[in-house]
Structures are given as C-alpha cells and as structure tokens.
Amino acid sequence: MSDMVNKLRERRSQVWEQMKAIADRSTEENRNLSAEEQGQWDVMSEELDKLDARIKAALDTEQRSKDADDAFNRLHSGGGSGAGGQGGGQRNQGGNAPQVPQDQTELRKWMRGEGGGRFFDVRPAGPIDFRSLTKGTPSAGGNTVPTSFYDRLIAHLIQTSAILQSGATVLNTDSGEVIQVPKTTAHSTGAIVTEGNTIGTSEPTFGQIPLGAYKYGALIQVSRELLDDTGVDLEGYLAMQAGRALGNAFGAHAITGTGTGQPRGVVTDATTGVTGGTGVTGAFTADNVIDLFFSVIAPYRRSPAAVWMMADSSIAALRKLKDSTGQYLWQPGLQAGAPDMILGKQVIMDPNVAAVALSAKSLIFGDMSQYFVRLAGGGIRFERSDEFAFNSDMVTFRALMRADGALVDLTGAVKTFVGGAS
Structure with missing residues (x-):
C-alpha cells in the first residue's frame, strides 16, 4: 500500500x-x-x-x-x-x-469490424464466483481477480449493484425460459406434548417464485479514431461503460423493483423489523438500529452474507448514534480492505434505498444470500453497428443482459426499518 x-x-x-x-x-x-x-x-x-x-x-x-x-x-x-x-x-x-493475448486480439478486431460478424457473446471461460469479484474485499478474492474482458465487465457490474456486492445468490442459466424457485413462507414449529397425547403436525410452508429474464440494454458509441488507436485500453473502456450502465439499471430494480415488468426488489419482499417513532420525520434512533439487528433471527443475523444497506444520508445520520454504553454503533474500517461496520456487520451504500422520511424504508438488514439473482444466457451480449451513427463516423455498441431477482425466504431473512407515519 x-x-x-x-x-x-x-x-x-x-x-x-x-x-x-x-x-x-x-x-x-x-x-x-x-x-x-x-x-x-x-x-x-x-x-x-x-x-x-x-x-x-x-x-x-x-x-x-x-x-x-x-x-x-x-x-x-x-x-x-x-x-x-x-x-x-x-x-x-x-x-x-x-x-496482446489471442482472445483480446480477436475482441479488438471484432470491435473494429474486421471479421467475426456483428455479435460477440462475452462469457466466462469457467465457473465464476461472483462474490469473489468485489474489489474492496481482498480476503474474499479481490486480489486474485482475473484481467480478462469478461471479468473486468462483471467487476464493474458488481461495483454498481449493491445487491451483487452483498453476496446475493447468483443463478446462471444458458437459456431464458421462466424457472420456478421455491420460496419459504413459514417454518415448522414445536410445542410441549404431554404424555400419551398426540404430537401435533407443523410443516414448513412453501411457495414458488418465477424468475424470468428481463432484458437490460445500453448503447455505447465510440469514435473510429479511438477504435484504430491500439494504445488505448479499449477493452477496459467498454467493460467499464457497459458494466456500469447495466449494473445501475439492474441495481435499482434489485432494491425496489415491483415484480411487474421488472425484478422484485429486496425491499419489496422484505418484512418490517422495526417501525420508528412519531414526531421525528421518519428518523431512526440507536435503539431502533439495535432492534432491527435483533429482529432478524440468529441463523440469518450471523450469516457472513448479513449486511446493512442504506443511502448516503442515512449513513451520515448513523455516524452520530451511540448505544446505551456510549459506544458508537458505526465502526469505521481503518485497515486496508476493512469495510465500515455497524454492530459487526458490513455497511453497503446504495442510492436506491429510500432516504429517511415518513413511512420510508430507509434501513435494510439481513442475509442477502437469500436474494436470488438469475442471469440468463451465461454472459453479456455485445452487438456492433457501423451504420447507426454513420454521419458522425461513430461505431455503436449495444450491450444486452437478461436478469431477474427475488427474495426467496419471506420468513424474515431480510428486514427493514420503516420511518414513523407522522
């Protein structure tokens, strides 16, 4: 360093x-x-x-x-x-x-229109663990991120989507037909049984969540001069632009998507853990934060994938809060690669989470591995057009990704703080 x-x-x-x-x-x-x-x-x-x-x-x-x-x-x-x-x-x-490695040489030739048709499917050479691509976490594999075009693109996709940063479960499928994922809506319960009496039955309740493949797209235009300049990191530029564009678009739906014509967001399916008091315009207190933490049952609360999500303004407010012993809830990460923490769990900023307001769901906490992301087609599809911007001598690239998402455990794996209504 x-x-x-x-x-x-x-x-x-x-x-x-x-x-x-x-x-x-x-x-x-x-x-x-x-x-x-x-x-x-x-x-x-x-x-x-x-x-x-x-x-x-x-x-x-x-x-x-x-x-x-x-x-x-x-x-x-x-x-x-x-x-x-x-x-x-x-x-x-x-x-x-x-x-330049052969795969990068072929990619640059395709970008310049020197063969290979107009389509280019960007796929991994082998299985990829999406969670290991979080740059800010060396202990989770950040120092071993490959430098290929696919991995660079996916890294930017993850950096702009808090859900993918948080350790969501990613399902890769070759095709895009709807798949049914079981969801848990209630767990079994036990009770005391007196001698000689019948033991009551209690079975978990399941449902199904259909995960489709909504198409996300972005247009990127590059000058002919830039394409011809071999000294420019063209692969890195396209990976950054496409990854950010698609990551921002999907990331917004992964937080607050309605499930109608778009993925179901984690906030949409999460249950309320704590409701704030009145007369404070939806603000939360230190006790509210602690109560939200413990509203998530222990197996999910202790999971490595248990994280906090909130907007920047909420993080600013949290920095002032102390517990009953006078200790700050917010623990800044001062070591290399160490994230900021609240009650020992990582804090992830996402601008798509609501700011503090009346009845707003401004804090999210829980096990994000229970949020499933479905990526169809196995990768990102690029298409090139030399005619779309012919009059300005620009080459247009279109990046396409098919994805869906939903929370699969509705028993309280992820909970929210809701601001008071008045």
Whole structure:
C-alpha cells in the first residue's frame, strides 16, 4: 500500500476522532449540537466521504497497476508454457516483444469490424464466483481477480449493484425460459406434548417464485479514431461503460423493483423489523438500529452474507448514534480492505434505498444470500453497428443482459426499518 493511501487513512482516522469529540462533548453536557458544532460536524462528515472516495480510487488504481504488471509479466514469460504461449501469452516471430493475448486480439478486431460478424457473446471461460469479484474485499478474492474482458465487465457490474456486492445468490442459466424457485413462507414449529397425547403436525410452508429474464440494454458509441488507436485500453473502456450502465439499471430494480415488468426488489419482499417513532420525520434512533439487528433471527443475523444497506444520508445520520454504553454503533474500517461496520456487520451504500422520511424504508438488514439473482444466457451480449451513427463516423455498441431477482425466504431473512407515519 502506497504512502499516499496510508496518509489518507491517517487523515480519515483523525477526522473521525474529531467528529467523535464533538459528539461526545454534547453528550457529556446533555445537549444537542450547537449550530457551530453542527456546521463543523457536517463539514467533517463531507470530508470523511471524500476521503473514502479518494482511498477507494487510490486502491483501485494500485490494483489495476498490479493487474497490468502481472499480465505483462505473464505475457513476457509466455506463461511458462513455451514459445507457443499457451499459458496466457504469445510472442511475435522474433520472440522478444510481448503481444496482446489471442482472445483480446480477436475482441479488438471484432470491435473494429474486421471479421467475426456483428455479435460477440462475452462469457466466462469457467465457473465464476461472483462474490469473489468485489474489489474492496481482498480476503474474499479481490486480489486474485482475473484481467480478462469478461471479468473486468462483471467487476464493474458488481461495483454498481449493491445487491451483487452483498453476496446475493447468483443463478446462471444458458437459456431464458421462466424457472420456478421455491420460496419459504413459514417454518415448522414445536410445542410441549404431554404424555400419551398426540404430537401435533407443523410443516414448513412453501411457495414458488418465477424468475424470468428481463432484458437490460445500453448503447455505447465510440469514435473510429479511438477504435484504430491500439494504445488505448479499449477493452477496459467498454467493460467499464457497459458494466456500469447495466449494473445501475439492474441495481435499482434489485432494491425496489415491483415484480411487474421488472425484478422484485429486496425491499419489496422484505418484512418490517422495526417501525420508528412519531414526531421525528421518519428518523431512526440507536435503539431502533439495535432492534432491527435483533429482529432478524440468529441463523440469518450471523450469516457472513448479513449486511446493512442504506443511502448516503442515512449513513451520515448513523455516524452520530451511540448505544446505551456510549459506544458508537458505526465502526469505521481503518485497515486496508476493512469495510465500515455497524454492530459487526458490513455497511453497503446504495442510492436506491429510500432516504429517511415518513413511512420510508430507509434501513435494510439481513442475509442477502437469500436474494436470488438469475442471469440468463451465461454472459453479456455485445452487438456492433457501423451504420447507426454513420454521419458522425461513430461505431455503436449495444450491450444486452437478461436478469431477474427475488427474495426467496419471506420468513424474515431480510428486514427493514420503516420511518414513523407522522
């Protein structure tokens, strides 16, 4: 990790300590923040967010540089499999300069319209664990993310979809026909049985959720000059643009989708864990947050996939909350790769979650592995058109993805905080 990142982390720690000092002082004096203190708090909270963004950008840049160096080293050495370069690289006839891997060369030729038709299916070479592609979590595989075009695209898709970041269960299917996934609506219950009496029956209740394949698409236009410039990371540019566009579109539905003409969002199917008090415009308290945490039953609450989701404004509000012992609920991740935590569980920001408001579902907590994402077709489909923007000499790419999603356990695996109604 670079000196710059270390300095940013030190500054982040200093800002957080200063924020704590302001909040602690008002607590000790049993009063609300003064106007001046509130202004200082807001400025430092904004700086904390900016530092988070800079740290993430710096770590991503370092990771990309490492990936590029590793890829160059593999190409230069021929992957350790001889002059043929079957281990991941090729050499030119002189055997000295590294070249682009064959799959990337074919991709660039297709992008320039030099063969291969107008369609290009982007699929993984083998099984992919989507959860291992979260860049911010090295312990979950972030440091071993492959550098192929497919993996770069999927990484951007995940980075822009909080549901995919959170560890949702991903089902890949080759075709797009509707599949029926069983959902649990009630569990079995037990009871005391006196001697000689009949044991009552109690069976779990199941239903079915149809998972279809809604089509998501994005148009990306690239100048002919950019296509012809071999010094430009064209694959990275298209992977970023397509991944972000599709990830943002699906990500919004994965949170609040209605299930009618779009996926069912996790908020749509989640049950209410806590309802806030009145007279506070939908705001939550520290007790509300703790109650929401414990409203999820222990097996789901303890799951590695149990996370918090909320909007930025809710995170800002949570930073001020303390438990009954005076400890802050929000625990900033100050170590490399360590996420921010609330009650020991990761916090994921998603702008699609409602902000604090009357009757708004502004906090989500639970086991996100119980949310199923269905991806049909096995990958992303690209189509190229040289005619669509003929008058401006732009080449148009169309990225298509077919997906659906729904929560499969409706017994309380995921719960929400709902703001008071008045």
